[in-house]
Amino acid sequence: MLIVDTLKRLHVSVSFKLADGECIALQGPSGVGKSLLLRAIADLDPNEGSIQLDGTPREAMPAPVWRKAVTYVAAEPGWWADTVQEHFVAWDDALNLAERLGLPPDCGTWPIRRLSTGEKQRLGLVRALLLQSRVLLLDEPTSALDAVSTASVEAIVAERVSTGTSVLWSTHDSAQARRVGSRLFMMSSGRVEEHLL
Numbered sequence: 001m002l003i004v005d006t007l008k009r010l011h012v013s014v015s016f017k018l019a020d021g022e023c024i025a026l027q028g029p030s031g032v033g034k035s036l037l038l039r040a041i042a043d044l045d046p047n048e049g050s051i052q053l054d055g056t057p058r059e060a061m062p063a064p065v066w067r068k069a070v071t072y073v074a075a076e077p078g079w080w081a082d083t084v085q086e087h088f089v090a091w092d093d094a095l096n097l098a099e100r101l102g103l104p105p106d107c108g109t110w111p112i113r114r115l116s117t118g119e120k121q122r123l124g125l126v127r128a129l130l131l132q133s134r135v136l137l138l139d140e141p142t143s144a145l146d147a148v149s150t151a152s153v154e155a156i157v158a159e160r161v162s163t164g165t166s167v168l169w170s171t172h173d174s175a176q177a178r179r180v181g182s183r184l185f186m187m188s189s190g191r192v193e194e195h196l197l
C-alpha cells in the first residue's frame, strides 16, 4: 500500500491511497500537474508531505532505493550511453520484454540516435519493468505508440498489476483510462478527484 498524505509540489496538493495490485488512471488537461505529481511521488523534485510504502516512510529510505521501489517512467526517457544494450545490466531479460513490445532481436546493438520516439518510449518502459518496482508511476507511457504496441504495453502492465504491483497511469486517452484503471482520478487546479469508472 502506498499512502500519499498532503503531497505538495508547486500548485499540486494531493492525498490518496494506492493498494497493492491496483491501477489508478490519472487524467486531466495538459499542464494541470499530472507529471508534477508523479515526479513528486518518486521524489525527483523538491516536495512536501508524507508518503509511506508498506508502512515505511519515504524519508527512512535513501532516495535511490525509494526510486527503485516507486519508479517514475517518463514519456520521454533519458539516455546516457551510445547503444541500447549499454543501458541494461541484464540484456537477455530486457530483450525478452523488448520483443514482446515489438522490437526486433538485434535492437540491443542499435545506436540511441537512430531510435524513433516510440522505440525510445518502449525501451524506457523495459528499463523500468526490469527493476521489479512495487509501484510504477507511468507518465503517458503509450503517447508515441501505435495501437498494437499500446495493447502490448497494457498487457504487460496488467500482468504486473495481477501479481501485486501498484500503478498510477497518466493518460489523455479516456478509453485507455477505462481499460487499464480500476479507479479513475481526474486532476484539476492541482487537486485530484475520484470519478466512477
Ligand SMILES: Nc1ncnc2c1ncn2[C@@H]1O[C@H](COP(=O)(O)OP(=O)(O)OP(=O)(O)O)[C@@H](O)[C@H]1O
Residues within 6 Å of the ligand: 010, 028, 029, 030, 031, 032, 033, 034, 035, 036, 037
Ligand atoms: N519546475 C517547474 N517550475 C515551475 N513550473 C513548472 C515546473 N515544472 C512544470 N511546471 C508547470 O506546472 C504545470 C504542470 O506541468 P505538468 O508537466 O505536471 O503537466 P501535465 O498535467 O503532466 O501536462 P501534460 O498532459 O501536457 O503532460 C505546467 O504549467 C508546467 O509549465
